Amino acid sequence: MAMIFAVAAAVLLLLSLQSRMSQAERRAARIEQKLDLVLGHLGLREEDPRLEEVAALLRDDKRIQAIKVYREVTGAGLAEAKNAVDRMA
Structure with missing residues (x-):
């Protein structure tokens, strides 16, 4: 029983951390x-x-290659790189 509680608590903690990270990523993208x-x-x-x-x-x-290089240069995610390359086109 204690093991189930510990696993459930760990899952909830991970979900909470993931939610906070995605919020931070969205804020950074807006900035x-x-x-x-x-x-x-x-x-x-x-x-x-x-x-x-x-x-x-x-x-x-060569749009796909351009997106790959943009990601390498900037460290951007796929969606961000695609949007940036689309703006460059």
């Missing part, structure tokens, strides 16, 4: 989006030589 808007408004760009590689891949119609 990054706002920062991108501010940089765009100021006419500034984040300079990274590999982003030129992403642009070249887009020009060659």
